[in-house]
Amino acid sequence: MSSLAYALRARPRASWIPAAWRQPLAIVGIVIAAAWIVIAIFAPLIAPDDPLAQTFTPAAGPSWHHLFGTDELGRDVFSRVISGSRVSLPIAVTLVALAATIGSIVGAVAGYFRGVVDGILMRSTDLVFAFPPIILAMVVAAVLGRGLFNAALAIVVVAWPSYARVVRGLVLSVGDSEYVQSARLLGASSRRTLVRDVLPNVAGPVFVLATLDLANAILLLSGLSFLGLGAQPPKAEWGSMVAEGTQYFQWWWIGTFPGLAIFTVVLAFNFLGDSLRDVFDPRTARRDAEVEP
Amino acid sequence: MSALELRDVVVDYDRRGGGSVRAVAGASLVVERGRIVGLVGESGCGKSTLARAAVGLVPVAEGSVEFEGTAVTPLSRRARPEHLVRLQLVFQNPYSSLNPRRTAGSQIADGLKGTRAARAVRVRELCEVVGLPGTVTSRYPHEFSGGQRQRIAIARALASSPSVIVLDEPLASLDASAQAQLANLLANLARDLEVGLLLISHDLAIVRHVADEVSVMYLGKMAETGPTLPLWTKPAHPYSEALIAAVPRPDGAGFLPESLPGEVPDPAHPPAGCRFHPRCPYVFERCRVEEPRLEPLPNDRFAACWLAGSKGLG
Numbered sequence: 001m002s003s004l005a006y007a008l009r010a011r012p013r014a015s016w017i018p019a020a021w022r023q024p025l026a027i028v029g030i031v032i033a034a035a036w037i038v039i040a041i042f043a044p045l046i047a048p049d050d051p052l053a054q055t056f057t058p059a060a061g062p063s064w065h066h067l068f069g070t071d072e073l074g075r076d077v078f079s080r081v082i083s084g085s086r087v088s089l090p091i092a093v094t095l096v097a098l099a100a101t102i103g104s105i106v107g108a109v110a111g112y113f114r115g116v117v118d119g120i121l122m123r124s125t126d127l128v129f130a131f132p133p134i135i136l137a138m139v140v141a142a143v144l145g146r147g148l149f150n151a152a153l154a155i156v157v158v159a160w161p162s163y164a165r166v167v168r169g170l171v172l173s174v175g176d177s178e179y180v181q182s183a184r185l186l187g188a189s190s191r192r193t194l195v196r197d198v199l200p201n202v203a204g205p206v207f208v209l210a211t212l213d214l215a216n217a218i219l220l221l222s223g224l225s226f227l228g229l230g231a232q233p234p235k236a237e238w239g240s241m242v243a244e245g246t247q248y249f250q251w252w253w254i255g256t257f258p259g260l261a262i263f264t265v266v267l268a269f270n271f272l273g274d275s276l277r278d279v280f281d282p283r284t285a286r287r288d289a290e291v292e293p
Numbered sequence: 294m295s296a297l298e299l300r301d302v303v304v305d306y307d308r309r310g311g312g313s314v315r316a317v318a319g320a321s322l323v324v325e326r327g328r329i330v331g332l333v334g335e336s337g338c339g340k341s342t343l344a345r346a347a348v349g350l351v352p353v354a355e356g357s358v359e360f361e362g363t364a365v366t367p368l369s370r371r372a373r374p375e376h377l378v379r380l381q382l383v384f385q386n387p388y389s390s391l392n393p394r395r396t397a398g399s400q401i402a403d404g405l406k407g408t409r410a411a412r413a414v415r416v417r418e419l420c421e422v423v424g425l426p427g428t429v430t431s432r433y434p435h436e437f438s439g440g441q442r443q444r445i446a447i448a449r450a451l452a453s454s455p456s457v458i459v460l461d462e463p464l465a466s467l468d469a470s471a472q473a474q475l476a477n478l479l480a481n482l483a484r485d486l487e488v489g490l491l492l493i494s495h496d497l498a499i500v501r502h503v504a505d506e507v508s509v510m511y512l513g514k515m516a517e518t519g520p521t522l523p524l525w526t527k528p529a530h531p532y533s534e535a536l537i538a539a540v541p542r543p544d545g546a547g548f549l550p551e552s553l554p555g556e557v558p559d560p561a562h563p564p565a566g567c568r569f570h571p572r573c574p575y576v577f578e579r580c581r582v583e584e585p586r587l588e589p590l591p592n593d594r595f596a597a598c599w600l601a602g603s604k605g606l607g
Binding site: 186 | 348349350368369370371372373375378380381382383384386389390391392393394395400403404446449450452453
């Protein structure tokens with residue numbers, strides 16, 4: 001165990017924080033994600049230059065003046081990476097929220113009504129699942145036309161079915177659980193148990209999935225932009241910046257720093273999602289109770 | 294009019310890939326208010342299915358289930374008819390029969406009506422009835438032991454002022470001291486609140502301790518029914534005899550329980566003739582071809598065995 005985690009464990013006043021949050025990976029995830037959110041909020045204050053302004057020193061390597069160097073047009077890469085967070089993060093959060101809402105409603109309807117409704121809705125999720133997400137997103141984005149908005153829409157199209165599956169499964173299993181049956185025997189209608197017993201038990205896993213999906217969404221969005229289907233130049237978007245960088249391999253900083261930005265954000269949300277899953281998992285919660293005196 | 298009356302109940306389960314299993318093949322049972330009826334039998338004999346059919350969680354294929362004179366209808370999407378709410382079920386496992394995300398108080402209040410304050414008062418009363426402090430109401434199920442959870446589940450059932458509670462192996466997942474406490478609680482509930490209890494268990498010692506009558510079930514049918522004590526001292530059916538002999542005796546005499554050879558046959562393919570004949574030590578020709586019906590014996594007893602009449606009971 002790392003000394004950091006050990007030190008945090010040893011502090012008794014931290015015991016109100018779930019043990020899952022005191023894992024080193026969770027801390028790394030929280031810190032990086034929080035840092036990126038702060039950067040996105042205060043981007044104009046942090047970025048030293050206008051992300052679109054060109055200087056007379058194109059393709060200059062990293063220096064104190066340009067921390068991440070300048071790109072082939074002389075734009076400050078550091079400022080572009082910073083302002084890129086204002087593109088990826090809000091879009092990812094919005095589209096994941098949208099996908100989670102649509103998917104959860106579809107899943108809840110399928111799980112509640114079962115039968116034919118369930119069959120139709122679940123076959124439509126199968127249809128989406130049949131394609132690799134990036135390919136389907138590319139097709140949808142290409143059909144809708146280039147642009148950030150359409151790329152985000154394309155990602156919603158590929159992202160909602162996993163929520164539908166998870167929510168349907170939970171509504172079915174919780175709906176058949178003994179505590180719902182006892183509530184039904186006590187005179188609660190099926191709809192009432194859905195609201196009081198089933199959905200609260202579904203919310204946790206959906207939240208976990210959404211956090212993990214945030215990483216996927218950012219990756220997909222960058223991927224589409226990288227392929228030229230998302231953000232269009234001169235917008236400072238990480239994926240399209242990496243794409244520009246691939247044309248100038250001798251100036252490694254142009255593509256590397258936006259790539260690192262994608263890497264850290266995706267990693268952070270993955271860690272965060274994993275720890276959230278541990279927090280919501282009753283088994284780990286019980287283990288927690290045994291560890292803490 | 295009996296509180297709960299099951300007549301020739303048949304329950305079929307569909308099997309994956311076609312075909313069906315007859316889990317309950319014509320079982321009858323009567324539970325009066327204030328009486329405890331024990332239902333015993335090996336695992337897989339259809340006890341739990343019968344319990345679910347009795348409250349309407351499982352549809353009945355043939356026969357009838359009546360509660361206070363009206364038919365028990367299977368659960369639909371709509372709320373259960375008001376008069377049926379007084380027929381309750383307590384599940385075997387108190388770890389899965391309580392919602393982990395709702396407080397004990399809120400779940401006990403499920404069966405209550407009236408203002409918030411009135412319900413809170415009643416919840417505390419019910420906690421007291423089942424022997425829990427009134428302070429438990431704001432706590433979540435994971436904060437309780439198995440025995441406490443089962444008390445909460447019973448308090449929940451009592452909230453509907455039931456006249457009959459079906460208890461499906463309520464003690465099976467508890468430790469010995471919790472079992473004893475809960476068994477006494479059940480006995481008191483039946484006496485004090487005039488609740489009829491259908492106590493399903495494979496723990497015969499506890500059934501003998503609390504039940505007024507016992508029904509012995511084998512492979513979806515009743516093998517024998519009757520008042521507890523006579524049935525216990527002089528079982529009429531060889532299956533009851535075997536079950537009772539299999540109970541360990543903690544009297545220090547060094548008696549080892551006799552085990553019943555063989556296992557419960559597949560209910561999808563019950564044996565011809567008497568259902569018990571492949572395992573019966575007294576089996577003779579007639580048992581293999583003809584199935585005995587549940588015939589009356591003296592002293593309110595019934596047994597489904599060709600030899601029952603010749604045992605000189607009564």
